[in-house]
Amino acid sequence: MDFFAPVIDGFGTVLEPGNLLYCFIGVLVGMLVGVLPGLGPSATLAILLPLTFGLEPVTAIIMLAGIFYGAQYGGTITSVLLRLPGEASSVVTVFDGYQMAKQGRAGTALGVAAIGSFIGGTAAIIGLTFLAPLIASFALDFGPPEYAALALLGVTLVATISSGNKIKALIAAALGVFLAMVGRDVFTGTERFTFGNLSLGDGIDFVIVAMGLFGVGEILYNLEERHRASAPPKKVAHVWPTKNDLRRSSGAIGRGSVLGFLLGILPGGGATISSMAAYGVEKKIAKEPSRFGKGAIEGVAGPESANNAAATSSFIPLLSLGIPANATMAMMFGALLIQGITPGPLLVSDEPELFWGVVNSMYIGNILLLIMAIPLIGVFVKVLSVRPAILAPITVLITLIGAYTVKNSVFDLVLLVVFGLIGYLMKKTGFEPGPLVLAFVLAEMLESNVRRSLLLFEGHLAEVFTRPITVSLLALLVVVVVLPMVKTLLDRAKSTPVSKEEKGLHV
Amino acid sequence: MTVGAAAGGSTDLIARAVSEGASKELGQSMPVVNKPGANGALAANEVAAAAPDGYNIATLNASLITITPLAVGEDEAVSIDDFEVITGVSQDDYVLVANPDVGVKSLDDIKSSDSKLSFGTTGVGTGSQLAQSLLLAELGIDFTEVPFDSGAPAVTATLGNQVNLSTVQLGEAKPHIDAGKLVPIIVFSQERNKFLEDVPTAEEEGYDIPVSQYRAMVAPKGTPDDVVKKLEDSFKATFATEEYKKFNEQNLLTPHEVSGDEIAKEWSELADQYKKLVDEHKIDLSD
Numbered sequence: 085m086d087f088f089a090p091v092i093d094g095f096g097t098v099l100e101p102g103n104l105l106y107c108f109i110g111v112l113v114g115m116l117v118g119v120l121p122g123l124g125p126s127a128t129l130a131i132l133l134p135l136t137f138g139l140e141p142v143t144a145i146i147m148l149a150g151i152f153y154g155a156q157y158g159g160t161i162t163s164v165l166l167r168l169p170g171e172a173s174s175v176v177t178v179f180d181g182y183q184m185a186k187q188g189r190a191g192t193a194l195g196v197a198a199i200g201s202f203i204g205g206t207a208a209i210i211g212l213t214f215l216a217p218l219i220a221s222f223a224l225d226f227g228p229p230e231y232a233a234l235a236l237l238g239v240t241l242v243a244t245i246s247s248g249n250k251i252k253a254l255i256a257a258a259l260g261v262f263l264a265m266v267g268r269d270v271f272t273g274t275e276r277f278t279f280g281n282l283s284l285g286d287g288i289d290f291v292i293v294a295m296g297l298f299g300v301g302e303i304l305y306n307l308e309e310r311h312r313a314s315a316p317p318k319k320v321a322h323v324w325p326t327k328n329d330l331r332r333s334s335g336a337i338g339r340g341s342v343l344g345f346l347l348g349i350l351p352g353g354g355a356t357i358s359s360m361a362a363y364g365v366e367k368k369i370a371k372e373p374s375r376f377g378k379g380a381i382e383g384v385a386g387p388e389s390a391n392n393a394a395a396t397s398s399f400i401p402l403l404s405l406g407i408p409a410n411a412t413m414a415m416m417f418g419a420l421l422i423q424g425i426t427p428g429p430l431l432v433s434d435e436p437e438l439f440w441g442v443v444n445s446m447y448i449g450n451i452l453l454l455i456m457a458i459p460l461i462g463v464f465v466k467v468l469s470v471r472p473a474i475l476a477p478i479t480v481l482i483t484l485i486g487a488y489t490v491k492n493s494v495f496d497l498v499l500l501v502v503f504g505l506i507g508y509l510m511k512k513t514g515f516e517p518g519p520l521v522l523a524f525v526l527a528e529m530l531e532s533n534v535r536r537s538l539l540l541f542e543g544h545l546a547e548v549f550t551r552p553i554t555v556s557l558l559a560l561l562v563v564v565v566v567l568p569m570v571k572t573l574l575d576r577a578k579s580t581p582v583s584k585e586e587k588g589l590h591v
Numbered sequence: 592m593t594v595g596a597a598a599g600g601s602t603d604l605i606a607r608a609v610s611e612g613a614s615k616e617l618g619q620s621m622p623v624v625n626k627p628g629a630n631g632a633l634a635a636n637e638v639a640a641a642a643p644d645g646y647n648i649a650t651l652n653a654s655l656i657t658i659t660p661l662a663v664g665e666d667e668a669v670s671i672d673d674f675e676v677i678t679g680v681s682q683d684d685y686v687l688v689a690n691p692d693v694g695v696k697s698l699d700d701i702k703s704s705d706s707k708l709s710f711g712t713t714g715v716g717t718g719s720q721l722a723q724s725l726l727l728a729e730l731g732i733d734f735t736e737v738p739f740d741s742g743a744p745a746v747t748a749t750l751g752n753q754v755n756l757s758t759v760q761l762g763e764a765k766p767h768i769d770a771g772k773l774v775p776i777i778v779f780s781q782e783r784n785k786f787l788e789d790v791p792t793a794e795e796e797g798y799d800i801p802v803s804q805y806r807a808m809v810a811p812k813g814t815p816d817d818v819v820k821k822l823e824d825s826f827k828a829t830f831a832t833e834e835y836k837k838f839n840e841q842n843l844l845t846p847h848e849v850s851g852d853e854i855a856k857e858w859s860e861l862a863d864q865y866k867k868l869v870d871e872h873k874i875d876l877s878d
Contacts, residue, residue, distance in 0.1 A: 224751030228737075268629075271738055273662045273715040273876070282636070285629035406766045407747045414743065418604065421841060428766030491597075492626050493633075532740070539737050540709055540753070 095444050103146050104452075106139065107445065110150020111452045115460075118158020125171070125395070127489065128155035129415040133422070141423040142441040148419050149442070149449035152412070156395055157201060157453055160388060161464050164193045166479050168299040168486075172290055172525045173355040173391040176363040178298055179518060180376060180383030187379050190465045195325050196333050196381055197388040198457040204341040204389035205450040208396035211345050213443055216404045216432075223349050223401045223409075228536035229548060233557035234350070235530035238357050240564055241364040242522045253519040256510065260523030263288060264531070271535055283495040291490050293524055296500045297517035299483045301507020303476050325381075333385035336366050340389030348394025348409075349401060355394035355410065356525055362390035396446060402427050403442065592808075593624050593638050593649040595631025601762060601842065602631075605680060605806060606650040608838045612829025613822070630716065631655050632669055639673040643811040645818035648677065653805035654718050657862040661869055662716030662876035671858050674809035675819050676851030678826050681844040683804040684761045684780040685722050686787065688773040690752040696774055698796050701756075702730050709735040711745040711757030719745075720876060721865060722779040722793075722802035723758040728872035729798050749773060760804060761786060762843045779803065786843045800868070801861070805847060807854045823851070 113135075117128045132151050136144035162168040164181035177197070184193040226234075242257050266277045267287025278284035325333070340362040347358035366386040367376045376383050398409040399416075406428030408414040420427050425438055432439045467475070487500045507517055541547040548554055592610050596602040606623050614621040626634040631652055641647035651674070660668035689695045695704060710727065713719040715738055727734050737754050739745040742763040749757045750772055761784065767773040768787070775790045779802045783792055793800045808826060810819060829835050830848050839846055849857075869876070 224747070224753075227748060227751060227753030268663070268715075270715060270740060275663075282629045282633055285632070286627070401747075405747075405750065406770075407750070408743055422604075424841060426766050428770060491628060492624055493628070536737050536739075539735055542707075542735065 095447075099448070103143050103445075104448070106143050106147040107150040107448050107452055108456075110147040110152075111154040111449060111456055114151035114154025114156075115158045115161075115453075115456070116154075118155030119161055125152055125155040125159070126410075126412040126415045128158070129412065129419065133415070133419055136419065137422070141425060141438065142445075144423050145420070145425075145438075145442050146445035146448065148416065149445040150452065152395075152416070153201075153205065153446075153449040153453045156392060157198065157457060160197045160201070161194065164190055164197065164384070165464065165467055166299065167302045168479070168483065169294050169521075172294070172521075173359045173394070174387075175294060175298075175356075175518065175521050175525075176359050176387045177384055177391075179363070180378070180380050183377065183379035184381070184384065185468060189379065190468055191461050192325050192329055192381065193384050194461045194464065195458065196329065196385045198454055198461070199325070200333065200337045200340065200385045200389035201392040202450055202454040203337050204344055204391075204393035205396050205453075206447070207341040208345045208348065208393040209443065209446050209450065212397060212400055212403075212446075216400050223405065223407065225553060226350050227551075228533045228540060229551050229554045230557065231350075232530060232533035232537050233554045233561070234357060235526050235533060237557055237561050237564070238360055238526045239523060239530065240561060241360050242519045242526070249514065252515045256515045256517065256520040257523035260520035261527040263293065263520075264524045264527035270532055281495075283493060287528075288499060289490055289496065290521075290525060292487055292496050292499050293503055294521050295483050295487060296503020297507035297510070297521060299507075300480065300500060300504025301511055301517065303480060304504060304508040305511045306472060307476065329381050333381050336362075336382040336386035337389040339365060340386040341393045344390030344393030345397045347390075348397035350409070355391050355398065356522075358394040359387035359391040360522060362386035396450075399442075399446070403431060403439065406431075592621050593626055593634045593647070595626055595628070595634030595649070595652070595655070597625055597627040601683060601760070602650060602652060602806065604838075604842065605844070608835060609650070609680065609808065609826060609829055612832055612835055613825040616825035616828045617821075630659050630663075632659070635669040635673075638809070639669070639811055641811050643675075643813035643815075645810065645814055645822060648808060648810045648822065649674075650680070651807050651809045653803075653807070653858050653861065654716070656858050657865055658718055658721050658802075658876075659716045660862070661721070661865060671855050673812050675812060675814045676854045677808040677810055677819055677823050678851055679847045679849040679854045680806045680808060680826075681839060682780070682806070682847045683844055684778050684784045685718055685758050685802055685804070686761050686764055686768075686778050686784075686790070687723065687726070687756060687758045687776040688746075688749060688764050688768065689756040689776055690749050691771065691774050692752050693755045695756070695776065697776060698726075698730065701776070702732060704732075707733055707735060708756060709737055709754040711748050711754035711759075712736060712738050713742045713745050713757075713759055714738055714740060716876060718779075718802045718804055719758040719760075721869075722800055724874045724876065725800045725802075725868055725872065726777075726779075726793060726798055728874055729800075746773075765843055780845070784845065802865075805854075805858070807851070807858075809851075819851070 113132060114128055117132065118125065129148065129151055136147050139147065159169065159171055159174045160177055163174045163177040164185050167178055167182045169175045169178050181193045184190060266284055268274070268285050269276055275285070343362050343365065344358040347361065348355055363383060363386060366382040367373050370376065370382065398413050401407040401409050402413045402417060408417040417427055425435070484497055484500065487496050490496060510517055592606055594603050594606045603623070603625060610621040610623050626637065632655060634649060635651060635655060638647055638649040655669050656671050693708070695701050701708065710723055712723055720738065739748065742759045745757045745759050746763050746767065748754045750767060764773055765786065768775050775787060777793050777796060778784045778787060778790050779793050779800055781792065781794060781801050810822065827848070830846065
C-alpha cells in the first residue's frame with residue numbers, strides 16, 4: 085500500500101483540531117470577503133495571505149484551501165441574490181439563479197449551488213488524487229490552435245445560451261467582442277480605442293463590465309420599476325431544495341462535475357468555459373428549454389458544479405507541472421512559495437507529506453464549506469427581505485468599493501457607472517447583458533490564440549489539420565452549429581406545422 | 592508604497608518584503624498599494640507627481656525606463672529624472688530555455704538547427720523580448736517570435752513544445768529546469784547567476800546583451816535629502832536581515848543593493864545601450 089500510506093498520513097495531519105480550526109476560519113473569512121463583488125477568489129487570497137505568514141506550512145495551506153473554497157462560494161451568493169457575478173465563471177449562474185431569487189426561491193438556488201459545488205469539488209479532488217500525474221500532460225497538448233478552437237466553440241455556445249431574441253443576443257455579443265479590443269495590442273504594442281488614455285492601456289477589466297451591466301444596470305432598472313407598481317415584499321420560502329428540485333438537479337450536478345473536471349485542467353479560461361458548457365448542455369438536453377433564463381434549477385446546479393470542479397482540477401497543472409492555470413492559481417503558487425514549497429513536477433516525489441497535505445486540505449475545505457453554507461443560507465437570504473430603498477444604495481456602495489479594489493483606480497469607478505447605464509438601457513430595450521459579458525471574456529482568448537497560431541503556422545492555415553485536438557474541437561463546433569439546422573430542415577420536410585414547443589427545442 | 596503591478600506578482604512580493612522590514616525599522620506602517628496598468632506607467636506617473644514628502648514612494652522596474660520606450664509611444668515612457676532613487680533592490684535574471692525534445696543545448700545548436708525554431712516571449716516591450724530579439728539578430732538566424740501575455744503561459748507553451756524555446760524570468764523556469772523538463776541555454780546577466788552556476792551568460796558566449804529585471808525604490812523628485820537618507824537607511828537595514836535574505840534565496844533574486852545615484856546612472860546607460868543595439872540591428876519591438 086505504498087500509494088495509500090502517505091494519503092492516509094496526510095489526513096491524520098489535516099484532522100488535527102488546530103488545523104480544523106484554521107480551515108474553519110479560512111472558509112468563514114473567505115466567504116465573507118468573497119461576498120464583496122469584485123473580490124473574487126484571487127483578490128480574496130491576496131488580501132488574506134498575510135494571515136497565513138506566521139503559520140506552519142501545512143496549517144497555512146489548509147487555511148488557504150478554506151479561503152479558496154469560501155471565496156468561490158461567496159461569489160455565488162452575490163450572483164444569486166444581487167445579480168453581481170464576481171468572476172467570469174459565475175456569470176451563467178446569474179441567468180437562472182437571480183430569477184429563482186426573484187421567485188422567492190433564493191434559498192433553494194443557494195442550497196443547490198452549495199450541494200453542487202460540494203459534489204463537483206469532491207469529485208474533482210478524487211480525480212486529482214488518482215489521476216493527477218496521468219492527465220497533467222493533457223494540458224500541455226493544448227497550444228494556441230487548440231485554445232482558439234475552444235474559444236470559438238465557446239462563442240457558439242453564447243448564442244445558444246441566451247434565452248431571448250437571437251439577433252439581439254448576437255448584437256450584444258458583437259459589442260462584447262468590440263469592448264475586448266480596447267487596450268494595447270499584445271502583439272504589437274499598438275494602442276486600440278484608448279483615445280490616448282493610459283488607464284485604458286490594459287483594456288477594460290472584466291469585473292467592471294460584469295458588475296456594471298448586471299449589478300448597477302439591474303438596480304437602476306428596478307428603481308424605475310418601483311415607481312410603476314410597488315412590488316410586494318419578497319417572501320423567502322423553500323430554503324431547502326424539494327425532492328423534485330433534487331431530482332431535477334442531480335443529473336445536472338453529475339454532468340457539470342465531469343465537464344468541469346476535464347475543462348478545468350486547461351490553463352486559462354477553463355472554469356469559465358466549463359460553466360458555460362454546462363449551462364449549454366443542460367439547456368440542450370432539457371425537455372422544456374424554455375424554462376431556462378426563468379429560474380430553472382438545472383441552470384444553477386450544472387454551472388455551479390462545473391465551476392467548482394474546474395476550480396479544483398486547475399490544481400492539477402499547478403501541483404503536477406508547476407503551471408498556475410489562472411489568476412487564482414497564481415496566487416496559490418505565490419502563497420506556497422512563501423511557505424517554502426515550490427509547486428512543480430518534483431513536489432510529489434520530493435515532499436509527499438506536503439503534497440498530500442495540500443490535496444487533503446481540499447477535502448476538508450470542501451466539507452466544511454458545505455457544513456457552514458447550509459445553515460448560513462438562511463442568514464444570507466434574509467438580505468432579500470431588506471426594503472429595496474435600503475438595499476439598492478448599499479449594493480451600489482459595495483459594488484463601487486469592489487470595483488475600486490480591483491486596481492485602486494478611480495477611472496474604473498467612472499467606467500462602472502457608464503456600464504451601469506449601458507446595462508440599464510440594454511434591459512429597457514430587451515438586450516441581455518449575458519452574451520455581451522461572455523463574448524467579452526472569450527474574444528480576448530480567441531483573438532490572441534488565433535494570432536499566435538498563425539504565427540506558429542507561418543500563415544498556413546492548412547497546418548490546423550496536423551493537430552488532432554484542434555480538428556476534433558472544430559468538428560464538434562460544426563456539429564453544434566449544423567445539427568439544429570438539419571433538424572429544422574427535416575421537420576420542415578415532414579411538412580407538419582411546427583408547434584411552438586418544437587421551435588423552442590431547435591433554436 | 593505604490594506598486595505598478597497586481598498583487599501576487601514578483602514585483603509586488605518584493606515590495607511587500609521590503610516594506611514589511613522597513614516599517615519595523617521606521618516604527619511606522621508602510622502599506623503597499625497596487626496600481627497595475629500600462630506596464631506600471633500609471634503608478635510611476637502618479638508617484639512622480641505626488642507630494643515629495645517621503646510618504647509617497649514606489650517600487651520601480653527598470654524595464655519601464657529602459658525598454659518600454661522602445662516599444663510604445665513616448666507618452667507612456669517614464670524618465671528616471673522624475674524621481675529621486677532611494678536605493679537599488681535586486682535583479683531578476685532572464686534565462687533562455689528550450690524544450691528537451693527540440694534537442695538544442697547551446698547557442699551553437701540553435702545556430703546549426705535545420706528547422707526554423709519558434710521562440711516565445713513574455714510580451715511586447717519586456718526584457719524577455721528585447722534580450723531574445725537582440726540575441727537572435729546577432730546569431731543571424733531565421734525564427735518565429737510568439738508573444739504571450741506573461742511569463743507563466745510562455746513557460747507552459749515551452750513545456751508542451753508549442754514553442755520550441757522562450758526567454759523567461761529565472762524564478763518561473765527554475766522548477767522545470769531542475770526537473771529536466773526545460774533545458775537552460777544561456778542567462779542574460781553580466782555575471783553567472785548563482786542559482787544556475789553551470790549555465791553560461793550571453794556575454795561569455797560573445798554577445799554583450801545585459802538584460803535583467805532590475806528593481807529600485809524611488810521617491811518623487813524634490814524629496815528632501817534627509818528624508819531620502821532615512822528611507823535608504825531603513826531599506827538597507829531590511830536588506831541585512833536574515834528574513835529578507837531568505838526571501839531573496841527563495842525567489843531566486845540576486846541582490847543589487849547599490850546606491851540610488853548608481854542606479855540612476857546604470858539605468859540611463861542601459862537605456863542608451865538598448866536603443867543603440869536596437870537601432871543597429873534594425874529591430875522593431877512592436878513588430
